[in-house]
Amino acid sequence: MAQPISALAPKVQVSSNGLEATLTFKIPDGKNDVPKFTAAQLLGFLNSANVTFGIDQDMLVRLADNPIYGRPVKVAEGTAQVQGTPGYFEYHFDTNFNRKPAIRPDGTADYMSIKTIETVQEGDVIATYHPAKQGSRGMSVRGQILEPKPVRDLPPLIGRGFNRSSDNLTYTAKITGKIEVNQGKVSISPVHEIKGDVGIETGNIRFNGDVIVHGGVHDGAVIDAAGNVIIHGLIEDCDIHAGKDLFLLSGVKGNEKTIIDCKGSITAQFVEYAIITCAGNITADYFFKSKISCDGKVELNGNNASIIGGYVSAVQGIEVNDIGNSFGTNTTVAVGVDIERAAEYEILAKKIAAISSNVQKIKRGIEEFDRIGAERGINYKEDPRRMQLLRVRIRDEAVVLEETKKLNRMKEVIQSGKGATIKVLRCLYAGATVSVDDHHVAINENHQRIEIEKSEEGVRLIRITGEQVKQ
Secondary structure: OOOOHHOOOEEEEOOOOOOOEEEEOOOOOOOOOOOOOHHHHHHHHHHHHOOOOOOOOOHHHHHHHOOEOOOEEEEEEOEEEEOOOEEEEEEOOOOOOOOOOOEOOOOOOHHHHHOOEEOOOOOOEEEEEHHHHHHEEEEEOOEEEEOOOOOOOOOEEEEEEEEEOOOOOOEEOOEEEEEEEEEEEEEEEEEEEEEOOEEOOOOEEEEEEEEOOOOOOOOOOOOEEEOOOEEEEOEEOEEEEEEOOOOOOOEEEEEEEEEEOOOOOEOOOOOOOEEEEEEEOOEEEEEEEEEEEEEEOOOOOOOOOOEEEEEEEOOEEEEEEEOOOOEEEEEEEEEEOOHHHHHHHHHHHHHHHHHHHHHHHHHHHHHHHHHHHHHHHHOOOHHHHHHHHHHHHHHHHHHHHHHHHHHHHHHHHHHHHHOOEEEEEEEEEOEEEEEEOOOEEOOOOOEEEEEEEOOOOOOEEEEEOOOOOOO
C-alpha cells in the first residue's frame, strides 16, 4: 500500500532566530517509489509551516527537478534586524595610568615608566560625542517583524574646566591643566608645572592643586601642594608636602635633611637618609637609613627590594626581599599598631569625652539663663555672661567635630593593621629588629624566606614556601 504524500513530504525546519528555513528530503528506502514534488507542492509544504517570506523560488524549482536527500537545504532566508549603536563619548586623552613601575629584564624597576596624570592645553579637543544610531527592522521567514533593541543618547558631559559646542558634540579645554574622569565627570584643574629644578632660583612652591617638577628639588626648597606632586628629578635637602599622592621618579637622597609628608600614597625609585610620613601606601625600590612611617602597606619592588638601616613602620604590612645586610647594620621594621599609637587613640577619645561633657554643662548654663529670664520677664540674650558661654560652646563643638573626625580616622587605621605581617622573600639578616603590634624580637642569626606575624607567645617566624623573590 502506497504511503500518503504527507508522510513522504520533506521536513521543514526553521532556525531558532527565525532567519532561515530548510527542506530535508527523506532518503529512499528502496521499497517504495520515491514521489516527485513540484515546485508548487514544495511551496505548499513551506506555507503549511508558516514559512512565507524570503523563499528562494529558484531553489524550489531545482529541488523539484533534482531532490537532495538526507541533508537540509536552505530554501528561505529572512532579513536580520540591524542593531543600533548607543551614543558614546570618545575621549582624546589617556584615562588609564600605570602607577607601578615596569620591571626591566635585569630585575630593576623602571620608575620613568610610571604615568601619573594627563594634562591638556587650553583649546584642546578633549572629547567628541557620537550620537546614537537607531537600528532597522528585520523580517523572519515566517513574516514576523524583528525589532532592533532601542538605543539611547547620553546626556552631555558634566564637570569643570571645559566648554562644549552648541550641538553638544565637541568639548574643548577652557584652561591648561590636569584632566581626569571620575564616574563620568570630567574635571580640568590647574597644574603648577616647573620645567627645570626647584631651588634657590625658583624659591618655594606653594600651590592649591597638582605640582609637576621636570627637574629635581634641592637647596632647602619647600614644595607644599594640596594635590598630587610629581618630581622627575632627584630630590635632596628639601621639604615636600603633598595633599594627595607623591611620585618621586628619580628617588630621594635626603642627606638627613629631607622631610616628606604625604596624605596619599608614595611611589619612589629609592629613599636614602630621609624622614617620611605617609597616610597611604609606599612603593619603592629600596630604603637606606631612613625613618619612614606609613599608615598603609610598604611594598618594595625589583631585585634590590631591601630595607637597610633606619626605621620603617607600616600599619598594614611590609613585603620585601631583604631586611638588613651582611654587615649587621641596625635595621628596625615594624607593622601593625604599636603601644604609642594605641595610647594616642585612648588619649584623644578621653579628650573628646571631656570636651563633650563640658559642652553639655555650658548648654545647661545657657538654658538656666533663659529659664530665669523667662521667669523674670527679662531678655538675657545679650547678657555678656550668656554670650561668653555661647562662644565657648560654639568653639568647643567645633573642636569635638574636628577631633572626632581625627579619632575615626585613627580607628580605621588601627583596624586596618589587624593581622599585618612582614614578608621577607630572601633574607632577614642578623642585626635587625622586627615588631608586630606591641611585640618585638631582635634577630641574632640570618633567616631565609620567612613571614613574621604576631602570636600568643609574641612574634613568630614562619617559613615561606612557593613565593617568588621580587625581580
